[in-house]
Amino acid sequence: MKALRFDGEKLIFENSFAKPVTPAGEALIRVLMAGICNTDIEITKGYMGFTGIPGHEFVGIVEEINAEDQSLLGKRVVGDINCACGNPDCEYCAQNLGRHCTNRTTLGIANRNGAFAEYLTLPVENLLVVPESVSNQTATLCEPLAAGFEILEQVNFSANDEVLIVGDGKLGLLINHAVSTTAAKITHVGKHPDKLELAKANGSQVVLLDQMPQKQYDIVIEATGSASGFNFSLLHTKPRGILVLKSTIASSQNIDMTSVVVNEITVVGSRCGLFQPAIDYLATGVDLSSIISDVFPFDKALEAFEAAKTKGAMKVMLSF
Amino acid sequence: MKALRFDGEKLIFENSFAKPVTPAGEALIRVLMAGICNTDIEITKGYMGFTGIPGHEFVGIVEEINAEDQSLLGKRVVGDINCACGNPDCEYCAQNLGRHCTNRTTLGIANRNGAFAEYLTLPVENLLVVPESVSNQTATLCEPLAAGFEILEQVNFSANDEVLIVGDGKLGLLINHAVSTTAAKITHVGKHPDKLELAKANGSQVVLLDQMPQKQYDIVIEATGSASGFNFSLLHTKPRGILVLKSTIASSQNIDMTSVVVNEITVVGSRCGLFQPAIDYLATGVDLSSIISDVFPFDKALEAFEAAKTKGAMKVMLSF
Numbered sequence: 001m002k003a004l005r006f007d008g009e010k011l012i013f014e015n016s017f018a019k020p021v022t023p024a025g026e027a028l029i030r031v032l033m034a035g036i037c038n039t040d041i042e043i044t045k046g047y048m049g050f051t052g053i054p055g056h057e058f059v060g061i062v063e064e065i066n067a068e069d070q071s072l073l074g075k076r077v078v079g080d081i082n083c084a085c086g087n088p089d090c091e092y093c094a095q096n097l098g099r100h101c102t103n104r105t106t107l108g109i110a111n112r113n114g115a116f117a118e119y120l121t122l123p124v125e126n127l128l129v130v131p132e133s134v135s136n137q138t139a140t141l142c143e144p145l146a147a148g149f150e151i152l153e154q155v156n157f158s159a160n161d162e163v164l165i166v167g168d169g170k171l172g173l174l175i176n177h178a179v180s181t182t183a184a185k186i187t188h189v190g191k192h193p194d195k196l197e198l199a200k201a202n203g204s205q206v207v208l209l210d211q212m213p214q215k216q217y218d219i220v221i222e223a224t225g226s227a228s229g230f231n232f233s234l235l236h237t238k239p240r241g242i243l244v245l246k247s248t249i250a251s252s253q254n255i256d257m258t259s260v261v262v263n264e265i266t267v268v269g270s271r272c273g274l275f276q277p278a279i280d281y282l283a284t285g286v287d288l289s290s291i292i293s294d295v296f297p298f299d300k301a302l303e304a305f306e307a308a309k310t311k312g313a314m315k316v317m318l319s320f
Numbered sequence: 321m322k323a324l325r326f327d328g329e330k331l332i333f334e335n336s337f338a339k340p341v342t343p344a345g346e347a348l349i350r351v352l353m354a355g356i357c358n359t360d361i362e363i364t365k366g367y368m369g370f371t372g373i374p375g376h377e378f379v380g381i382v383e384e385i386n387a388e389d390q391s392l393l394g395k396r397v398v399g400d401i402n403c404a405c406g407n408p409d410c411e412y413c414a415q416n417l418g419r420h421c422t423n424r425t426t427l428g429i430a431n432r433n434g435a436f437a438e439y440l441t442l443p444v445e446n447l448l449v450v451p452e453s454v455s456n457q458t459a460t461l462c463e464p465l466a467a468g469f470e471i472l473e474q475v476n477f478s479a480n481d482e483v484l485i486v487g488d489g490k491l492g493l494l495i496n497h498a499v500s501t502t503a504a505k506i507t508h509v510g511k512h513p514d515k516l517e518l519a520k521a522n523g524s525q526v527v528l529l530d531q532m533p534q535k536q537y538d539i540v541i542e543a544t545g546s547a548s549g550f551n552f553s554l555l556h557t558k559p560r561g562i563l564v565l566k567s568t569i570a571s572s573q574n575i576d577m578t579s580v581v582v583n584e585i586t587v588v589g590s591r592c593g594l595f596q597p598a599i600d601y602l603a604t605g606v607d608l609s610s611i612i613s614d615v616f617p618f619d620k621a622l623e624a625f626e627a628a629k630t631k632g633a634m635k636v637m638l639s640f
Contacts, residue, residue, distance in 0.1 A: 092559065100559035100583065154584070230577070239412065239420035248581050255575050257550070260589035261568050263420065264474070267587040269580035 003117035004301045006044055008051045013302055017053075019119050026121045027072060028064035029079070033136040033295075034115040034318045036308040037144065038171075038225065039248065040108070044305075047248075048109055055115030056081040056108040059130060059139035067124050078142045080126040080275055081107035099272050116301060118320060128275050131283045137295065140317055141288050142278045144171060148178030149281070150273025151244050155219060157182035164188075164217040165204075166233050167224035168195040170291050170315045171247060175223055176202055177288070181281065187217070192312065198290050216241070223247055230255055239263040246270050295319050323437035324621045326364055328371045333622055337373075339439050342386040346441045349380035349397065353456040353615075354435040354638045356628040357464065358491075358545065359568065360428070364625075367568075368429055375435030376401040376428040379450060379459035387444050398462045400446040400595055401427035419592050436621060438640060448595050451603045457615065460637055461608050462598045464491060468498030469601070470593025471564050475539060479503035484537040485524075486553050487544035488515040490611050490635045491567060495543055496522055497608070501601065507537070512632065518610050536561070543567055550575055559583040566590050615639050 003017035022028040035057035043050050058079070062072045083105045084090070084098025092100040107122065108114015130139045148171070157163065161184040165172055168190025176188055176199045188199035188206045196206040207213075218241050222233040225247035234256070237243045243265055260267060282288075293314035296304035301318055308316040323337035342348040355377035363370050378399070382392045403425045404410070404418025412420040427442065428434020450459045468491070477483065481504040485492055488510025496508055496519045508519035508526045516526040527533075538561050542553040545567035554576075557563045563585055580587060602608075613634035616624035621638055628636040 097560060102559075154586075239422075240417060245577060245581050248578055255577065257565060257575065257589075258568055260587065261565050261591055262589070264589045264591055266474075266589070267580065269577075269582070269584045269586070271581055271584055 001118040002298060003053050003113075004055070006051055006054055011044060011302060011305060013299075017117065020113065020121045022064050022066040022121050024066050025123055026066055027062045027077075027124050027127060028066075029058075029060035029077065029120050029122065029127075030063050031058050031060040031115055031118060031120060031320050032076070033140045033320065034058045035140045035144070036304060036316045036318070040116075041305070041309055042248070043109070050109060052108075053113040053115075053117045053120075054108040055117070056106070057140050057143040058115035058120070059136050059142070060115075060120070062127065063119075065124060069124065072124060072127055072129070075127075076130045076139075077127040078130055078139055078275060078279070079107070079122040079128070080272075081109070081143060082272060083107070083112060083123050083126060116298075116318065118298075128279055130279065133285060134279075134282045136319075137292055137317060138282055138288050141174065141291065141315065142275055142282060143272075144315075145174045145178065145281065145288075146273035146275045146278040147171070147246070147271065148175040148273070149277040150270050151175065151221065151246070152178060152182065152277070153273060154268055154270055155242055155244060157184040157219065159183035161185070161218040162187070164220045164233075164236055165199070166190075166220060166222050166229055166236075167247075168192050168199065169223065169225075172221075172223035173198050173291055174288075175221055175246060176204060177281065177286065178278075179221070180204070184219070195314075212236075218242070219244065221246055227255065234259055234265065237263070237265050239265070241265055243267045244270050291315050292317060321438040322618060323373050323433075324375070326371055326374055331364060331622060331625060333619075337437060340433065340441045342384050342441050344386050345443055346386055347382045347392060347397075347444050347447060348384035348386075349378075349399070349440050349442065349447075350383050351378050351380040351435055351438060351440060351640050352396070353460045353640065354378045355460045355464070356624060356636045356638070360436075361625070361629055362568070363429070370429060372428075373433040373435075373437045373440075374428040375437070376426070377460050377463040378435035378440070379456050379462070380435075380440070382447065383439075385444060389444065392444060392447055392449070395447075396450045396459070397447040398450055398459055398595060398599070399427070399442040399448070400592075401429070401463060402592060403427070403432060403443050403446060436618075436638065438618075448599055450599065453605065454599075454602045456639075457612055457637060458602055458608050461494065461611065461635065462595055462602060463592075464635075465494045465498065465601065465608075466593040466595045466598040467491070467566070467591065468495040468593070469597040470590050471495065471541065471566070472498060472502065472597070473593060474588055474590055475562055475564060477502035477504040477539065481505070481538040483507070484509060484540045484553075484556055485519070486510075486540060486542050486549055486556075487567070488512050488519065489543065492541075492543035493518050493611055494608075495541055495566060496524060497601065497606065498598075499541070500524070504539070515634075532556075538562070539564065541566055547575065554579055554585065557583070557585050559585070562586045562588060564588045564590050611635050612637060
């Protein structure tokens with residue numbers, strides 16, 4: 001099969017990579033569409049020390065199931081990227097927190113080949129059927145949207161809460177969609193008037209970074225991925241407020257933790273989420289097309305990666 | 321009156337500093353005993369840009385009250401160091417969170433002279449009477465002990481929780497006392513076998529830093545005040561666990577926030593606490609004398625400061 005492989009130094013487009021053999025309990029999925037995430041770009045810089053096929057945002061068709069229950073055969077699915085050990089003695093699996101299982105593999109990120117290939121395999125229990133009304137492009141946004149909904153699992157939003165979302169990239173805008181399902185009042189700050197329009201259309205107040213007032217918020221969500229974004233977010237978090245740290249900052253950063261202590265701020269690290277709330281939201285017919293900047297045929301995957309690296313790029317997708 | 325003053329560069333022992341005039345709503349307190357905190361030492365290095373009389377841990381006698389209610393006159397008291405604006409429109413004062421009031425002054429730390437003097441003033445509502453059974457030395461520990469009890473206001477401890485306290489200095493050991501009032505299982509890690517004995521006597525498991533196993537805990541409390549302490553604590557916090565950041569790290573630190581995100585750790589900044597739980601605990605007759613390393617007469621305050629700066633020093637007190 002065709003696959004995009006990272007050898008530890010560079011991405012290589014392979015024309016005849018071995019098609020995966022479906023392990024027991026898993027399904028073979030023919031990929032229809034895959035999205036390029038900033039994490040994939042970080043992986044090509046050495047993040048997680050990953051080698052193999054990256055890619056963890058996808059939608060595909062189940063072509064084979066190595067398990068008794070064949071009910072998902074032929075179905076269009078998305079899939080949770082964390083593959084837990086499932087051992088009843090595992091304290092995370094026992095709490096339905098397989099995405100923190102210490103023995104997990106993660107699609108295209110840790111010890112498991114990912115979605116930048118014609119085929120991938122995932123455990124059957126990781127798969128969710130995509131409603132027919134949801135397009136392939138929209139379904140591919142399910143994984144990063146689930147990461148947005150994860151915040152709602154970790155933090156309580158009430159009607160009186162004033163929320164600031166920092167960063168108007170694709171992650172920030174998907175978070176905006178997730179938080180907009182709560183009653184909280186959202187302000188979205190970013191650098192790009194055109195991107196902020198999407199947040200505005202979604203009912204948020206918007207403000208350009210260089211026009212940001214000194215105001216502080218009950219809940220601030222950092223989605224810029226930069227150290228300056230963290231310090232900016234801290235400055236705009238009320239004493240006893242919550243700062244949600246959403247983007248992985250790959251290297252050590254100079255962060256002033258003094259104000260975290262003095263102002264008793266709670267910093268909540270937030271990563272992958274459950275897919276179901278994201279699918280339910282997508283099934284309402286919301287239009288996320290403006291978050292997608294480009295779709296490349298898979299043969300042009302290397303070109304697509306370059307496009308995804310462009311400053312200010314939105315979601316770049318690969319079509320199979 | 322005699323007072324120890326910081327002029328922005330050095331500490332000066334004054335023999336005839338003007339005795340404070342008691343403002344409306346406040347009480348004049350004759351200091352009996354005061355404790356030297358690491359924050360005081362940080363102040364002499366420029367922390368908070370404070371100049372004036374430092375000192376915020378004290379016990380004293382109320383000698384004058386500039387208010388109608390004179391009931392505290394002659395009483396032995398300790399006092400909450402944060403003096404809130406009390407304005408009903410202040411969102412922090414309205415929530416009984418005067419210690420986060422943005423217009424507050426703080427005894428010996430921000431815009432208010434402190435306890436390293438024969439007299440200080442504080443608002444009457446900040447004062448709490450010390451039970452007769454509690455000695456002056458023990459009562460002086462009320463403020464840092466309240467900071468330990470603050471953690472119990474912010475974080476829920478249950479019987480199944482495994483807690484790691486990092487740092488066996490005076491703050492760490494006072495935190496041990498506060499957390500030992502919960503049902504959680506405490507492990508205390510530090511560098512000093514003699515200090516860890518105090519935690520052991522308090523019912524905790526203890527472990528020397530260089531013998532620390534790779535184990536991770538539900539709740540980790542960082543009380544070392546060093547950047548390496550933060551990273552060590554992070555390493556020993558379970559995914560989805562809580563890291564309580566208790567000590568003010570004065571300068572920016574190289575902190576790797578990646579694992580906060582990947583492991584969805586919640587970092588809780590924690591500072592001053594309410595005094596009542598601390599007084600109630602002291603009134604049970606607990607012996608904290610081993611946390612006090614030395615008591616100097618106030619005339620030798622400069623010498624006492626040097627003793628407090630000594631590596632490994634426990635609480636140094638000033639007797640008036």
